[in-house]
Amino acid sequence: MLKEYEYIIVGAGIAGCSTAYFLSKHSDSILLLDRNCDLAQGASGAAGAFLSPLLGKPNKFKDLVTKAIKFSTQFYLENTPKEITNCGVVRIPKNQEDEKKFQSYKPYMDFEYEQMEGGYYFDIGSQVNSYNICKVLAKDVEKLFKYEAKDIEKKDGFWIINNELKAKNLILTTGADISLIGEDYFNIxxxxxxxxxxxxxxxxxxxxxxxxxxxxxxxxxxxxxxxxxxxxxxxxxxxxxxxxxxxxxxxxxxxxxxxxxxxxxxxxxxxxxxxxxxxxxxxxxxxxxxxxxxxLDYFPMVGQLIDSKTTIDKYPHLVNGSHVKDEMLSKYDNLYVLNGVGGRGYVLSPFLAKQLVDNILDKNELEDEIKVHRMFKRWVKKSKITK
Known part of the structure; x- marks a missing residue:
């Protein structure tokens, strides 16, 4: 008999732990698993875990980071107050060229600042304790370590892992290792x-x-x-x-x-x-x-995975540059990802995990910039696949 869960999350870094936290408010049938011996043993453990503003002229990625840092700073202060130090950050230009850029950014600063120590001081800058944060966020869910998820398949409405575990919903937060995904457009x-x-x-x-x-x-x-x-x-x-x-x-x-x-x-x-x-x-x-x-475009990848083969079989004209609406793309049932947070994992992950869980439970629409769909659409335009 396979052990069954409503949700299985593969990957116990900050993305997986954040997702586990928000899901635990709605379900007590969650398994968080990882091939390592503990939480936050990959990139999440090697992170400085700084929460620092992104400087620059207005663009969609800067807007995303600004929203995320506001959300995540408040989230940590409310839920893990002992694990965040809000001491401010001084952003210092690397050279004269960098200083010119900083000067051009001044009209577009999203946070209050003052010039200090050859740079620009932002009071919102913080640092969190990476391991302890993950430990607190995942404290209410079942965990399985030293477990390698080598194979996943959909069978009778469930996702089966290694023919040992089964989940109604499978969420992959595996970071740089995307071997379980098997989709060429998902390029990390x-x-x-x-x-x-x-x-x-x-x-x-x-x-x-x-x-x-x-x-x-x-x-x-x-x-x-x-x-x-x-x-x-x-x-x-x-x-x-x-x-x-x-x-x-x-x-x-x-x-x-x-x-x-x-x-x-x-x-x-x-x-x-x-x-x-x-x-x-x-x-x-x-x-x-x-x-x-x-x-490849630095934006994270969040939401349900697109089934490229099924989609192209249904809409072969996609390879010629034609468009279809997002809702018409074929998706893998109950298979989700949160990935591509780069060096800003502790800024982006709580913010994105909340959106992902709201999308799963309440069908709240994700923003176009973070949806997996964008990567599939770009890939299919460049692909040489023919029906």
Whole structure:
């Protein structure tokens, strides 16, 4: 007998945990599973977890991030007040060209700011404790770790995983690993990120962002030093997506993300942080890495998956550039995704998870910019598929 759930969520990073949180308000039949040994062991654990405004002239992506940071900041303050530090952030231009851009952005700032320390200080800037946030959000749902979802199939109205689990609704929040999806239009690229925690005798009272992000510090009595985080997104490289935060000691020398690479990145991050604020007596105490999932247009991908083969069979003229309404596209029944949050996972995920759950339960329409449909439409126009 297969164990049955109303909802199974595959992937226990911030996207999966946020989705679990909102679903848990409506159902007690939820399973959150992950191939790693705990929550937030991939990109979500390697995130600096900074909530920082996106600067720029008006565009749809900036609008999305602005709405998300307002929502998620308030969400964390209300639901996880012990895990968020609202200390503000100083955004510092990297060079003169960057400074000119900042000047041109001034009329379009979405948040109040003041000039400070060679940059622009935003009071809304925050940092959250990535692991503890995920732990709090997922506390009311059943969890299954060290479980690899290798195969999914639809049978008799249920989604079957590994012929062992069954779900009325399946939600994939798997980040850079999209092997379960099997749709060519669902194109996610892995951009590796690294976060390090350091002890230093230098105190920082705010977050900073220049070429990397440098966090506010916490005084650790037993070390008689301050604990500070440094993080950045980098390295568009091909690498084993199974690599997680516990893999550093098992890296092979020939791996492109070897221990040597990780150590070199530590040195680079410390150098970049010193360009923001001089850090004295630095001791690295933790390294975390993970592949951050980004779509080709940088927007996230949310909602029901499009069945490309069935859709093209029904509307072969799509490959010639013709259009059909979104509601006419064939979808996989009760199969949903939340993916492509990139380096802004802790900003975007609660905001998007709320919309996804409202879409699943109440059929609330998702915004066009985040729907999976857009990627299918672009892909099918470029495809050489013929009926």
């Amino acid at each position: 690229r892995a951009v590796w990120g690294q976060k390090i925690d350091i002890y230093t005798s230098t105190q920082t009272t705010k977050n900073y962002h220049k070429e990397c992000s440098l966090s506010h510090s916490t005084f650790i009595e037993e070390k008689n030093n301050y604990l500070t985080s440094i993080g950045a997104t980098h390295h568009r490289i091909d690498e084993d997506l199974n690599i997680c935060n516990h893999c550093l000691n098992s890296f092979k020398n020939e791996s492109s993300y070897s221990k040597q690479r990780a150590n070199e990145d530590c040195e680079k991050l410390i150098s970049l942080a010193n360009d923001i604020k001089k850090l004295d007596d630095v001791e690295v105490c933790d390294i975390k890495i993970g592949p951050r999932a980004s779509s």
